[in-house]
Amino acid sequence: MNLETHEPVAENLGVLEIAALLRELTAALLDIADFDEALTRLVTVAQRTVPGVTWCGFTALRAGEPAGVAASDPRLAELDDLGHGAESPAMSAVHRREMVLSTDLAAEERWPDWTARACALGVRSVVAAPVDIDDHVIGALNLYADAPDALTARRQLTAMLLAEHAGLLLAGVRGREQRTALTNEIDETLLQEGVIGQAIGVIMTQRGCPAPEALQVLRSAALALSIPLREVAERLVVTVSRSRGA
Known part of the structure; x- marks a missing residue:
């Protein structure tokens, strides 16, 4: 210039x-x-x-x-x-x-x-x-x-x-705007995905919170336990299923 x-x-x-x-x-x-x-x-x-x-x-x-x-x-x-x-x-x-x-x-x-x-x-x-x-x-x-x-x-x-x-x-x-958009796309996919979607539904019911917040709870648990998100979801779904069947 x-x-x-x-x-x-x-x-x-x-x-x-x-x-x-x-x-x-x-x-x-x-x-x-x-x-x-x-x-x-x-x-x-x-x-x-x-x-x-x-x-x-x-x-x-x-x-x-x-x-x-x-x-x-x-x-x-x-x-x-x-x-x-x-x-x-x-x-x-x-x-x-x-x-x-x-x-x-x-x-x-x-x-x-x-x-x-x-x-x-x-x-x-x-x-x-x-x-x-x-x-x-x-x-x-x-x-x-x-x-x-x-x-x-x-x-x-x-x-x-x-x-x-x-x-x-x-x-x-x-x-940052592009990364946020990508994260939102990933979140939408996760909300619809099998066991993760089921686990999110469980958390929403238990806490009375919306889906994005439930997904964040699931992510926080995965981070705290140092295990994959899918594994945390599977554990939650299995635990809830057992308690319902007891």
Whole structure:
């Protein structure tokens, strides 16, 4: 990514401020397994912690198609939504694979329709930084200000670092989301499977709990006893059968 400035980097970067921002962002996204929720937290943290930024949005694409939008202010969500038109700073950043800046939208000519909507909403300057997430999902982090020339060189650099770090964190979210989906598929299979399904039914009856909770009880017992899940299920079913036959 290229910063549209010739000022020395050392004069622009507040190391402690950047470290605090990245730490807060990491804490906000560390345990999330839902991609849309992660985007919402990302734009909330960015809007609150980056000086000079009035609003923040995120545009996500999966396999080249719109895959998600998040905005710190719902009024501005349309600026990040490609359904309102593909010509925008976000798409320019994605296509060019570098940060895109407009210091004064009143004089901007690159995205006329988008710029008209942005100005009507009170946006006066914007910086969009591309975010690489994984092989299937990419996006752009969009920082907006309500005054021209508000997105200084230091804030541009902050946007670049924030986008790089956000890409790593969002990749982790995507991984957790995919693992959760796979686990849910496995759970559905187990709930229908022979003796394990029977054992789950027994636990549901005994405890008055739903099937997912009963499956977790069975898993906890298998872990505590260090034996396979199926064996725990067989033991439970045999024990219950014997007690009923006594």
